[in-house]
Amino acid sequence: MTVQPMVRAEQVHKSYGPVEVLKGIDLQVEQGQVFCLVGPSGSGKSTFLRCINHLEKINAGRLYVDGELVGYQERGGKLHELPDRVVAQKRRDIGMVFQRFNLFPHKTALENITEAPTQVKKLPKAQAREQAMELLNRVGLADKAGNYPSQLSGGQQQRVAIARALAMEPKLMLFDEPTSALDPELVGDVLDVMRGLAEDGMTMIVVTHEMGFAREVGDALVFMDEGVVVESGHPREVLTNPQHERTRAFLSKVL
Amino acid sequence: MTIPQDTAPPDRGRPEEIRAVAVRHPGRWVAVAVIAVLAAMLVHLLVSSKVLQWDVVGQIFTYQTVIAGLGRTLLLTVLGMVIGIVGGVLLAVMRLSHNPVLSGVSWLFIWVFRGTPLLVQLFFWFFLGALVPTIGLGIPFGPTFVSWSYNSLVGLFTAATLALGLNEAAYMAEIVRAGILSVDEGQTEAASSLGLTYGQSLWRIVLPQAMRVIIPPTGNEAISMLKNTSLVSAIALEDLTRAGQDIANRTLYEIPALVAISLWYLLLTSVMSVGQYYVERYYARGANRVLPETPWQKVRRNVLRLGRVGGAA
Numbered sequence: 001m002t003v004q005p006m007v008r009a010e011q012v013h014k015s016y017g018p019v020e021v022l023k024g025i026d027l028q029v030e031q032g033q034v035f036c037l038v039g040p041s042g043s044g045k046s047t048f049l050r051c052i053n054h055l056e057k058i059n060a061g062r063l064y065v066d067g068e069l070v071g072y073q074e075r076g077g078k079l080h081e082l083p084d085r086v087v088a089q090k091r092r093d094i095g096m097v098f099q100r101f102n103l104f105p106h107k108t109a110l111e112n113i114t115e116a117p118t119q120v121k122k123l124p125k126a127q128a129r130e131q132a133m134e135l136l137n138r139v140g141l142a143d144k145a146g147n148y149p150s151q152l153s154g155g156q157q158q159r160v161a162i163a164r165a166l167a168m169e170p171k172l173m174l175f176d177e178p179t180s181a182l183d184p185e186l187v188g189d190v191l192d193v194m195r196g197l198a199e200d201g202m203t204m205i206v207v208t209h210e211m212g213f214a215r216e217v218g219d220a221l222v223f224m225d226e227g228v229v230v231e232s233g234h235p236r237e238v239l240t241n242p243q244h245e246r247t248r249a250f251l252s253k254v255l
Numbered sequence: 256m257t258i259p260q261d262t263a264p265p266d267r268g269r270p271e272e273i274r275a276v277a278v279r280h281p282g283r284w285v286a287v288a289v290i291a292v293l294a295a296m297l298v299h300l301l302v303s304s305k306v307l308q309w310d311v312v313g314q315i316f317t318y319q320t321v322i323a324g325l326g327r328t329l330l331l332t333v334l335g336m337v338i339g340i341v342g343g344v345l346l347a348v349m350r351l352s353h354n355p356v357l358s359g360v361s362w363l364f365i366w367v368f369r370g371t372p373l374l375v376q377l378f379f380w381f382f383l384g385a386l387v388p389t390i391g392l393g394i395p396f397g398p399t400f401v402s403w404s405y406n407s408l409v410g411l412f413t414a415a416t417l418a419l420g421l422n423e424a425a426y427m428a429e430i431v432r433a434g435i436l437s438v439d440e441g442q443t444e445a446a447s448s449l450g451l452t453y454g455q456s457l458w459r460i461v462l463p464q465a466m467r468v469i470i471p472p473t474g475n476e477a478i479s480m481l482k483n484t485s486l487v488s489a490i491a492l493e494d495l496t497r498a499g500q501d502i503a504n505r506t507l508y509e510i511p512a513l514v515a516i517s518l519w520y521l522l523l524t525s526v527m528s529v530g531q532y533y534v535e536r537y538y539a540r541g542a543n544r545v546l547p548e549t550p551w552q553k554v555r556r557n558v559l560r561l562g563r564v565g566g567a568a
Contacts, residue, residue, distance in 0.1 A: 053448055084453060092450035102445035106463050106540055116449035119459065148540065161445075168449060 004067045006031050006172055006203045007052060011061035014047055021047045023227035024061065029205060029220070034198045036214040036235060037207045039224035040250055045207045048224070049174050052205065053094045054087055065094065066171065092120060095165030099177040101157040103149040109136065109160045110145040113167045120168070128167075135163035139193050155186030159193055166197075173197065175206040211255055215239050223247045306510050315502055315515035324498030325519055331415060331484040331494065336477050338420025343427020348457065350432055361428065368425035374486050376422055380414035381490045415487040423480060430472045434465030466538040474531035478524050495519055 007029040014022040021044045029035045037045040050056045051063060054071040063070045071087060072079040082090075104112050113132035117123040123131075136142045139159040141152075149157050158178055165173060175194065179187040191213050198204060198217050208214060214221055218235040223244070231244045239255070242248045301307060315321060349361035368376065384405035391402030409417070438461045446456035488497035499516035503509040529550070536549070548556070 055444055055448065088447065088450050088452045091448055094448070096445075096448035098441060098445060100441055102439075102441035104442065104445070104460055104464075106538075115459070116451060119455055120450040164449070 003031055005029060006066060007205065008064040009061070012048065012051065012058050012063050013060035014051060014056060014058050021227055025229055027222055027229060027232065029203065032201045032203055033219040034217050035205045036218040036221040037205065037224060038209070038214065038221060043224045044227040045224050046176050049176050049205060049207050052174060053091050053096055092168050093171050095168060095170035095173045097161050097165055097173070097175045097178045099180050101161045103157055103161055105149050108146050108148055109141065109152065112160060113164045117167050132167060135166055139163045153186060154182045155189045158182065158190045162193055171203065173202055173204045175204060175208070177207050177209065179210055209254060211239055223250065307514065308511055311508050311511040312515045315508065315512050316518060318502065320498045320501065321495065321515065324493050324495040327493060328481070328484050328495040331419060331487065332481045334416045335419035335423055335480050335484070339423025339427045339476070342421065342424025343431050346424060346428035347431035347435060350428065351435060365425045365428055368422050373418065373422050373483060374489060377415065377418040377486055377490055380409065380418045383409070411490060411492050415490065415492050419480065419484065423476065426476060427473070430469055434469035435461055437468045438464045470531065470535050470538055474527065478527055481523055481527065482520060
């Protein structure tokens with residue numbers, strides 16, 4: 001029995017009006033892999049990440065998560081758009097962590113985490129709270145359960161955001177520059193949590209500028225520029241011995 | 256090259272507190288004097304006037320028909336605001352919908368009800384019976400199963416409620432829409448990435464945050480509504496204003512009657528302002544690190560501070 005890749009992209013194109021952001025992305029993310037996407041800003045890596053849970057619609061190509069098309073259904077050789085309800089259902093299995101955290105400011109850390117389990121999965125409140133406390137414990141913030149996001153530091157907010165995504169027990173986690181908005185001394189705590197997730201075998205796609213993290217934790221790395229995949233391979237190889245001129249130029253600036 | 260042996264400044268102790276002469280504000284004192292004279296003149300007028308008899312004002316203030324009118328005014332305000340808020344949220348959501356039919360209908364509604372005077376709308380609902388004599392349930396252009404006459408179904412009070420409520424809905428729609436648009440898009444994205452549906456994310460994530468922007472103008476609207484209900488006296492509904500007018504016409508105590516009902520309006524708007532303050536405070540959760548003080552907490556803090564200063568002196 002062959003194992004299905006978690007994400008498969010075939011010639012994925014995405015444009016905003018006349019501007020083409022993704023110009024045919026081909027890649028494959030295996031189950032349990034930590035997959036790093038790096039590249040200069042505007043290279044389309046965040047856009048690609050957002051296509052995976054259908055926050056953005058792709059214009060051409062095919063994108064599969066766990067063997068199923070994202071946002072569409074193929075019937076009789078034609079693509080049918082999925083109704084919003086079904087799209088929402090599929091998003092439950094894909095956790096996402098944002099650069100700007102996007103915690104719900106009117107809810108406490110605990111309520112942020114229990115929101116989706118109680119509303120989407122209809123989990124009983126007590127059970128959701130118990131699970132949320134376990135998750136807060138896991139990200140080292142059990143004592144902050146009753147705090148509102150504005151009472152937490154950036155690093156703490158991002159760890160709550162990770163716990164919030166994990167509460168839906170996703171099979172895939174998307175990280176969109178999770179440490180870019182953080183003060184340097186707070187980055188480590190967030191990366192530690194992500195490292196722990198990777199050790200537990202979570203499939204993760206990480207858009208990042210943290211080359212140290214990519215080298216140490218990543219299983220695969222793709223360098224993107226101007227909407228195309230320039231180079232891919234094992235992080236250690238790509239980062240230490242880049243084959244392409246553009247990769248070299250980028251790495252010389254960030255390393 | 257010489258290295259300074261001791262770079263730390265010599266210890267000279269803490270410098271003495273600055274005790275400067277405060278800037279004088281002679282303009283303020285002139286203003287206070289002018290205002291004091293004007294206030295004294297006003298008080299003199301209020302107390303000594305033959306027209307304004309305070310005992311009569313007091314009697315009218317608690318007169319039976321005035322109290323009954325007050326009840327109707329309050330009921331109209333509450334019903335009008337309830338229809339306005341529910342309708343406004345509905346219209347705002349429709350307006351922001353991707354469905355062109357829904358957003359078009361909402362735009363049309365707002366265009367009509369915001370574009371015509373409230374008094375005209377009030378007359379419209381009052382006289383609509385002439386255009387639509389009966390209202391029935393049945394198949395459009397086909398047989399009717401049950402029917403009622405418009406005037407038996409839509410009485411004076413219902414006509415007034417509809418006019419006030421639907422007009423308010425058009426204004427509330429724009430307030431709610433502005434509130435929804437003020438919430439960061441990342442909130443909707445985070446909610447949908449967790450699997451929440453559009454409705455869930457609107458109701459549980461976006462609207463509660465939009466409330467901070469929606470509440471202050473809604474408080475204004477509620478206060479306007481209370482005063483706008485006085486327009487219903489034009490269709491002969493016995494509200495607070497009409498009750499005052501009737502007494503004025505009957506007894507010729509015009510000024511005392513006007514003062515009495517004005518006092519009622521002032522009292523009610525004051526109570527509403529306090530209510531608004533507490534609702535705003537509730538929705539400020541999470542937005543401020545520390546909740547703003549309640550008026551009572553403010554008073555207590557000031558009194559305590561005064562006590563401390565007094566004790567030190």
